[in-house]
Amino acid sequence: xxxxxxxxxxxxxxxxxxxxxxxxxxxxxxxxxxxxxxxxxxxxxxxxxxxxxxxxxxxxxxxxxxxxxxxxxxxxxxxxxxxxxxxxxxxxxxxxxxxxxxxxxxxxxxxxxxxxxxxxxxxxxxxxxxxxxxxxxxxxxxxxxxxxxxxxxxxxxxxxxxxxxxxxxxxxxxxxxxxxxxxxxxxxxxxxxxxxxxxxxxxxxxxxxxxxxxxxxxxxxxxxxxxxxxxxxxxxxxxxxxxxxxxxxxxxxxxxxxxxxxxxxxxxxxxxxxxxxxxxxxxxxxxxxxxxxxxxxxxxxxxxxxxxxxxxxxxxxxxxxxxxxxxxxxxxxxxxxxxxxxxxxxxxxxxxxxxxxxxxxxxxxxxxxxxxxxxxxxxxxxxxxxxxxxxxxxxxxxxxxxxxx
Amino acid sequence: xxxxxxxxxxxxxxxxxxxxxxxxxxxxxxxxxxxxxxxxxxxxxxxxxxxxxxxxxxxxxxxxxxxxxxxxxxxxxxxxxxxxxxxxxxxxxxxxxxxxxxxxxxxxxxxxxxxxxxxxxxxx
Numbered sequence: 121x122x123x124x125x126x127x128x129x130x131x132x133x134x135x136x137x138x139x140x141x142x143x144x145x146x147x148x149x150x151x152x153x154x155x156x157x158x159x160x161x162x163x164x165x166x167x168x169x170x171x172x173x174x175x176x177x178x179x180x181x182x183x184x185x186x187x188x189x190x191x192x193x194x195x196x197x198x199x200x201x202x203x204x205x206x207x208x209x210x211x212x213x214x215x216x217x218x219x220x221x222x223x224x225x226x227x228x229x230x231x232x233x234x235x236x237x238x239x240x241x242x243x244x245x246x247x248x249x250x251x252x253x254x255x256x257x258x259x260x261x262x263x264x265x266x267x268x269x270x271x272x273x274x275x276x277x278x279x280x281x282x283x284x285x286x287x288x289x290x291x292x293x294x295x296x297x298x299x300x301x302x303x304x305x306x307x308x309x310x311x312x313x314x315x316x317x318x319x320x321x322x323x324x325x326x327x328x329x330x331x332x333x334x335x336x337x338x339x340x341x342x343x344x345x346x347x348x349x350x351x352x353x354x355x356x357x358x359x360x361x362x363x364x365x366x367x368x369x370x371x372x373x374x375x376x377x378x379x380x381x382x383x384x385x386x387x388x389x390x391x392x393x394x395x396x397x398x399x400x401x402x403x404x405x406x407x408x409x410x411x412x413x414x415x416x417x418x419x420x421x422x423x424x425x426x427x428x429x430x431x432x433x434x435x436x437x438x439x440x441x442x443x444x445x446x447x448x449x450x451x452x453x454x455x456x457x458x459x460x461x462x463x464x465x466x467x468x469x470x471x472x473x474x475x476x477x478x479x480x481x482x483x484x485x486x487x488x489x490x491x492x493x494x495x496x497x498x499x500x501x502x503x504x505x506x507x508x509x510x511x512x513x514x515x516x517x518x519x520x521x522x523x524x525x
Numbered sequence: 526x527x528x529x530x531x532x533x534x535x536x537x538x539x540x541x542x543x544x545x546x547x548x549x550x551x552x553x554x555x556x557x558x559x560x561x562x563x564x565x566x567x568x569x570x571x572x573x574x575x576x577x578x579x580x581x582x583x584x585x586x587x588x589x590x591x592x593x594x595x596x597x598x599x600x601x602x603x604x605x606x607x608x609x610x611x612x613x614x615x616x617x618x619x620x621x622x623x624x625x626x627x628x629x630x631x632x633x634x635x636x637x638x639x640x641x642x643x644x645x646x647x648x649x
Binding site for chain 2: 463464465466469470473480481482486489495496524525
């Protein structure tokens with residue numbers, strides 16, 4: 121039995137019938153479904169251990185704190201960070217990136233430059249636009265070329281002593297392209313810039329070792345990696361986090377407070393003001409354990425096989441255009457495509473009539489859509505529970521689209 | 526009721542009012558923030574009535590069909606009639622089971638036309 125067949129029974133939602141058909145959930149890149157292990161961990165926490173963390177001097181408070189901090193240790197090990205101080209819990213990738221954009225933003229001077237890429241999700245673009253607007257910095261973008269790769273020569277020539285930040289997706293949420301972030305970070309460090317990697321689409325699907333990638337910041341979300349919504353992670357290299365002022369103030373991020381000033385707490389709590397997403401951290405811990413047991417190399421191989429099969433099947437259908445690298449080894453578990461004469465929203469709605477859930481639209485990557493000269497695409501994306509039969513159903517339904525409309 | 530009714534499929538495949546006018550008296554254009562679709566509306570007026578109207582744009586079948594039945598409803602009518610129309614009246618003509626998430630696709634052509642006839646910029 122392959123991974124998809126083995127794991128399907130762990131996902132209660134996959135028993136659903138949608139529009140008279142068994143659900144084929146091919147939208148994990150937008151948000152993944154949750155295995156029962158994650159759902160039960162959250163329920164167990166609320167039923168037995170919930171209290172506020174860190175300051176409650178009672179049994180439940182201690183248990184909640186223990187579980188919350190245990191989640192941090194599990195995440196640290198999962199992504200290969202060196203120390204727990206480098207793991208900051210946020211509400212999601214978007215908040216993690218905004219945290220860095222605000223904290224690093226305050227150190228920007230007019231004329232400083234920030235480099236993004238044309239394939240960024242809006243969440244790794246807008247916070248940098250705002251930082252540039254607020255501090256007089258200049259935004260530059262690495263072009264996307266060919267089948268959907270970054271123009272690395274252009275990147276090299278954009279880098280200069282004025283470059284302060286490089287912000288880049290590890291895996292494109294549309295093209296699937298796996299960007300060479302280790303090499304890009306090395307080049308950025310040579311000019312003294314810090315590097316933030318948006319890992320929302322890589323952490324759920326690829327084996328990862330952030331320390332060896334050599335990046336300064338790495339942001340990702342719980343809900344795309346079988347965990348709950350409302351929690352994300354900002355990994356920050358300790359030397360870099362140590363130098364940064366907190367982005368936001370509140371309880372928990374301080375050591376001592378006077379009426380006119382305060383002393384900041386230690387890492388990582390300095391960057392976690394307010395009551396954190398505790399139950400969500402417990403759920404994320406369960407998700408990380410689930411993925412860890414499957415093994416990320418096996419997860420990656422399983423999803424790559426589905427991605428390859430999908431590209432092959434869709435490419436055979438007349439009128440279908442595929443976007444992104446055609447070599448499945450160069451991409452994550454997403455396949456973006458269009459059918460001639462079919463608007464992606466109409467296509468997705470018709471697929472939904474057959475119980476097949478895909479994403480359609482601009483995927484929060486409008487600059488990339490403009491670069492590709494299209495309004496949007498349909499996108500199938502995969503997780504551990506997907507099976508070859510679902511790929512066949514997708515291809516069959518896509519082949520019928522033009523006749524149906 | 527089907528999501529893509531016969532009316533929608535027919536109007537999508539063979540729209541009656543698709544195109545553009547050489548010298549429109551009023552014109553308007555807006556974008557659907559859900560999907561980035563763009564719909565343009567043009568009309569020629571005489572004595573306050575819509576004599577001729579055309580729509581164009583890069584849009585989904587629902588927006589296309591909605592625009593097409595809207596202009597059919599407006600042809601020969603006083604411009605003020607556009608204000609009496611609602612997305613619900615278009616939906617009735619479309620004979621379709623459109624979900625709330627796609628109602629913007631039905632409403633967009635109407636909003637664009639109403640604003641064009643009022644001589645206003647589209648306000649989102």
